Amino acid sequence: MTATIKDVAAAAGVGIATVSRVFSGNGPVGAATRERVLAAARALDYRPDAAARGLKTRAAAGIGLVLPDVADPFAAELAAGVLAAARDLGEHVVLDVTGGDPAREAAVVERLAGQRLGGVVAVPAGQDADWAAAARAGGVVFADRALAAFPHIPAVRADDAAGVRALVEYLTGLGHRRVAFLGAAAPGAAPGVRERAFRDALGGAEAVLVPARTSRDSAYGAAAGLLQSRPDVTAVVASGRLLGEAAVLVARELDLRVPADVSIAVIDDVPWAELCDPPLTAVARPARAMGRRAAELLARDPGRARPAAPAPLPTELVVRGSCGPPRGARGRP
Amino acid sequence: MTATIKDVAAAAGVGIATVSRVFSGNGPVGAATRERVLAAARALDYRPDAAARGLKTRAAAGIGLVLPDVADPFAAELAAGVLAAARDLGEHVVLDVTGGDPAREAAVVERLAGQRLGGVVAVPAGQDADWAAAARAGGVVFADRALAAFPHIPAVRADDAAGVRALVEYLTGLGHRRVAFLGAAAPGAAPGVRERAFRDALGGAEAVLVPARTSRDSAYGAAAGLLQSRPDVTAVVASGRLLGEAAVLVARELDLRVPADVSIAVIDDVPWAELCDPPLTAVARPARAMGRRAAELLARDPGRARPAAPAPLPTELVVRGSCGPPRGARGRP
């Protein structure tokens, strides 16, 4: 059995409260007594029980972290940011994954709700979970995406629109006149921020919108369809790492030279971008900073919603080698 | 304020114990009463407090997960495995990172010890942490590495030796007679399993051992040194993803053609292996399975050490395009 405060008190020959004072650092304790208590505690390998403490103080502690998938590089980076902030804050973090499934997400949120957490940062998958209740209880902040159904929950986001804009300007500056957006919304559905920013930034050039879902197969199919059927597009911007992977893979299979035959850029920088041949140009989103920021938002105003739309974090256009002047164009250098 | 069991009892007009029975599923409860309680609970948005429950039942709950770095692909996969197992077990997981720093690791372990955890799975960084105490308290299982100082703590590992052996056989079968191991121990230090397996498997061929630490700079320097000063080696096996990255980068910079000029293979499959050009041959270690296994080990025998050396999990040689017959050799196809 692990030692309790009572054991320590007995061993040190003091009252139970004194031991408590020593460890919680609250009341005053004589130096000699403190030493005796500490010694006894060490001998018994005593450690205050966080749960009991929390029960008494009614203080919530810890940060919940809800991610679609830890193994995804973006999510992992974001987690690293949350972890870093948590460490500074002296909080622990409880991690849970949803697989992007709203039903699982609801279960996860339910589970987290019983955990006396100080708050949760989540990359939400769907509206199914009772985010409102969760927010009421301990404070929630979204990261990466927001949910229209929960406008009062603050969301830390990257400035994707600016990122796309910078990328498109770069591409058109290179001379591209027909560029594709890989990962558009389905024909009927509402276009996302990236897609809108893309169209808006394109100006005179032609936008080729290629719908794709975020699954390996869909990505691959979309990329293949695009690259095969539209030899006229000279550049493609892939919306997300999966689409990016699909694009370079398909280009290679089709024996398209990058960037000579087609320029490729991806939204979301990936660890292997440098290793690609040629290295992939990307708009990097500050995943780690986003995680850190989200956790800090929680701490700053525990339990209550914040301004729902903190300023988006800046993205950065990382120019590497995968984009060049269009085929046959004499790009101005 | 969040509702307590008392509130629910009052609202439902029943005793506090009845509510407890309904939620813990222990004692018998009349169907009608149960309904009333459930209704009251729903109305009050009541959720049993996990901490209080744990306090009473003295049942440890939850799995601690200690990783050097969540953003590392191997660690992230391992985490995914732990998470999956935890979900099946109905446990939550508390994640903490050490940055590979033994001092931080000690702090993390100390912190986790106060958390009434059912156990912790750790990819240990050093001996500083009081793993023995942690193991005594709740059960610890290591993953990926073991610590010689704690032979009683079980460790879930991959069969690296077999993986290396398979790789070396593949390479020598291709005709290589001089192959380098990138990531050997420092001259004085004891060689690791991989390095030993490498030497043993090489048979008649010459082993070129290149020491390197696991840092970006060291990896890069070692790779550059090797590829520049030893034009006679025709194949290099990189021990870990960092070294692998360094090898392909340096090869590219030196305008070495892979695999025509030099074959490259890496221990630890990486997500971008397919995207490399040519795709990287690798020995894949089952990170996710390791995580899952570690967590399950904890559950099977909570609180007490297991056979300290469960059978290592099998690795798999994933042959892609980065290895071929050596320069000038007429490899038998």
Added chain:
DNA sequence: ATGAAAGCGCTAACAC
């Protein structure tokens, strides 16, 4: 089938 009461390990008044 249900309620009353006794704690789990801890902190926070309140005495001394």
Added chain:
DNA sequence: GTGTTAGCGCTTTCAT
């Protein structure tokens, strides 16, 4: 300074 006491929200005998 230090000890005593009353709970925090829950589970669990033990009665009823």
